[in-house]
Amino acid sequence: MTADSILSWTPAAVVFDCDGTLMDTERHWEDARDMVLHSYGCAPSEDFAEKARGLHYTECGRLMADVAGRPELTGDMTESLLKHFRELVAADPTTMPGAPELVHSAVQFAPLAVASNCPLEVVESCLGMAGLRDCFSHIVVPNDTTRPKPHPDVYLTAAQLCGVEPADTLAVEDSHCGIQAAAGAGMRVLGVGPRPSDKETALADWWVHSLAEPAVQGWADARIPAQGTGPAGPGITTA
Template structure:
């Protein structure tokens, strides 16, 4: 592999439950109704996509722009006290960055990606950070991964991707990358999708796996 591209939510920060809690509360506060499938459906969606979903599918009585602002402002407020960084994640990024260019390809908005990079002092080590807000479609479409590879100036098939969710894994596979799955314990990915990737029990095993795959 010539580069490693990390997802953010669920891989580097333990934020999937936080996103779920905030979206649920905003939908309830504005007249919508949560559905059992809503959490998994939104994993990987870009901001415009999940904002439309909350309004058009779950019935929240706000415009998509209003609900996106409300949710992201609440997430940013929670991040202000420090992002919920997964133990050891910054150290893994630093170790990988000693050998390979690294990037982030995330469904989070740029403000939250940069909050993580700043809090963990990783900005200089991660030259490329792409939000799905900046591409045509969120995960499981491959757009955000392909954009990250383009900005790194490295062919997608020479990149490794690190993901935790079904839609994220599908996006990285669709981009033609070598995919490492670190399954989210709170929202386990589809076993059929996991069967297509290299599964790691934790992010700590990534550096050795990358080295072994050279």
């Protein structure tokens, strides 16, 4: 762990994960996965949630079909997963502790982007309901040419859209899958979550249990320019 590499540094851009980092939606993915599996008469194993955490939803669908021993149901299970997740998020759109405060501080000194494995419309909806959408210049999600995490593509694209080098960019992530992607892109990583694994701590430069920790907000606030509001206001580009 090299927290000083972040604490003594001002990034040229900050790229956030969405699920479990900005939005308290990882529990919705877990509940949605359980609902799908139970509907097919399967119970997830104890380590299933950790295996699925942070994966692209299509990969989750494939993983669930494998667990059920029914690979031919991958498409149906993926569709059902996304349907349940959207319903759960719409009923309870909640931000992670400290996330709105960090975003509102960071946008005053650097352009912000989101790099997510979720569908674009889901990220847009979540951030819109949380009142955070206007803070982000870009939202990057996997597409035909941009591979999902743990590949680094979404992070590399986010840095490019922000007009900065990956080495000058901070990634904020909660899952091993996402941390792999950000570290693979060459970014410094602020990891967040209650129980970091050895793999996560080895890749993250600084690990905190919550973005609400005073050290996190203190770091961000110290970088806000004394005069003016920092970078020009964000646009609404997506990729």
